Amino acid sequence: MTPRTVLNRSLLALAGLVLLGGGLLILFAGLGLYRRHGLAPPADWPLTAADDVLLGSADRARWSSQGWWWWPAVIAILALVALLALWWLLAQLRRRRPGALPVGSTPPQEGVELRDRALSDAIASEAGALPGVARAVVRITGRPAHPRTQVRLTLTPRAAPGAVLDTLCEGPLRTAHRSTGRPDMSTEVRLRVARHKPHRAE
């Protein structure tokens, strides 16, 4: 999984837990489940009975009389939350590209670099010429130390995906990975088939 996947999934789980916890807290108190089942919530439990309110005037008075630092702290926290949310949003739109890849295995050749665009174009043109492939789109993502190849192939209606995948790995991908000195560069291949009408011609 990419770092962005881990980040997204962690934050989604966190948001889900907050929503679920808050919702259950209100539901338990609002439906009177504590009393009905004879449960005794801890002493400082926020909501216990159906006639509690979420934010009573006593609470508001208590919070706003905390001192001079209260409102600056609220503003700072809100600003921080807004900035983090903006950063999270923008992280979805950005696509990380390595730019230039070091060439050669260990140690990399000094002063020799391969543009990611050149590598992906080379793979795409070679993959597009394979039998059974109608269209090939290749992107290199990730950081220069850990580039990843994304290959999207559209197969012709008569292609055999297993065979195409084998020739792809033995041809263009092996060449590319050998020429960059990364024989095990992580690669994701997505195959789809060109839409077509049913036909029975041999």
Added chain:
Amino acid sequence: MTPAPDPSADDSAPSPHRAAVPLTKEPKGPTAPGPPGHHAPPLDPTADERGSGHRSHRPWSARRVPAMLVASVILVAAVAALVDVVAVRAGRPAAAWRRHLADALATRPVGDIWMLVGAAVAAAIGIWLIVLALTPGLRHWLPLRSPAPGVRASLNRDGAADLLRDAATRVPGVGKARVRVRRHRVKARADVRFRDPQQVKDDLTAVLVEERDRLALARPPRIAVRVRQRTD
């Protein structure tokens, strides 16, 4: 999660030598009858060596769309609250939405129907977000057997369905075929125009098994075939 596919795991295939049907339109005869229970080895010669080395998982989605939605909601809420708090500190009256919200939170008890509905919706969204965080997603992509270390491949379900449908249409006697591909099962329904329906069904099963093996799926789905006689 067994990597080795077993072409025998089909629902409807009484014929023991169904793997040997030619794709051409000649009248069919059992060309290579093997002993019962024995499947023609050329069907899947490389399955074991290819399938055993590297495990194939479904790719995990980055969950970009849910992340964007949640981030947008948090951003809008935080900015609105920030603007209003700053405005109140600067001496202006609070915005109407904030007064309404504070009023509702202060007067509606948690037993109020709207509070309960809101809480239930929040809990449901919470469960949904947790499910999104923990499941792989990308259910429309079927993982393929990985041909080399570091390479992960998948085929989308519509593409698999198109390929299987074309294969089914090539079976002699089949007029029209519809194929639905799900993650663990392929359902094929075909109209039989001529020939014995049972024979057509056997051929169809064999051809679909063969085509399924050409797809090189990491977890080959079971194949269920239904035929219907149509002579009009």
